[in-house]
Amino acid sequence: MKNNNRKKVRSMDNKLEYEKIEKIIDEYKTKDSIISILVKDFEGNVIVEYNPNIKANSASCIKVAIMVAVLKKIQTKELNLNQVLEFENTSLAYKKYAGIYNEIKKKASILELLTFMIINSDNLATNILIDLLGFDYYNNFFLEIGLQDTKLNRMMGIYNLNKENYTSNKDMYHLYKQLLEEKILNKELCKIAKSILHKQRSKTLSQRYIYEDIEVYHKTGALSYLNLRNDCGCFIINNKTYYFGFFLEQMASKEEASILIGKLFKLIYKSLT
Secondary structure, eight states, X not given: OOOOTTSOXXXXXXXXXXXXXXXXXXXXXXXXXXXXXXXXXXXXXXXEEESTTSEEEOGGGHHHHHHHHHHHHHHTTSSOTTOEEEEEOGGXXXXXXXXXXXXXXXXXXXXXXXXXXXXXXXXXXXXXHHHHHOHHHHHHHHHHTTOSSOBOOXXXXXXXXXXXXXXXXXXXXXXXXXXXXXOSSOXXXXXXXXXXXXXXXXXXXXXXXXXXXXXXXXXXXXXXXXXXXXXXXXXXETTEEEEEEEEEESOSOHHHHHHHHHHHHHHHHHHHO
16 A cells, blocks of 8 residues: 655645644654544534545444444335344464453354444454355445445455455545434434443543543454554534544554554544543
């Protein structure tokens, strides 16, 4: 993927210290880093953007789109949230799986699978749901709801550098806006999706340096072999909703990528509060 990180930080919010943001990015990025950042309110006002339009490796952030696609089948009554699926943890024998389902044979409801897919980023739960509906359904659904850069090409935890999953800040902004405004599904199912996102257990990226309680709905992503860390979602301050998306790839290390996201989010969040 081409490195497009020559652009400067752009924003419409004069309270932010833009030179400081650029300095922090320059401190952590490498010559090969691929970085896309977007913070934008739901009225369309850009707070910060840095290469906002590039197509990025989604890692687990694509699981939010998968969740919405499954919930669409619930809405059309082709599936039921309480429907129980049986599956086998075939990865357990090879000691490659470190998720929720440690038994070789397991049963779980669709709601349970959706929840652990998001809050624990459980790859086995995700793959069961991918198998349930198939790649074509998901990719066609993504296009139908206006996600032009989001593509599911492989299962989770089965890595292939020639077959990655992709999305973009533009797509995630569109998805989260429709979800938080309860337009993409019926009101009840949007509330279920929001409740799951709000239970997200990974707090070491965007909220790394935030000690206050914050109303946030988000999903993180990570790929160790690409030194990749992603975090995208929405937070609400004074009844105003903001989208945030950080997609970082080919950083010096996973830890430095996490620190960069944490520092940038704190700076932006503090300027808005």
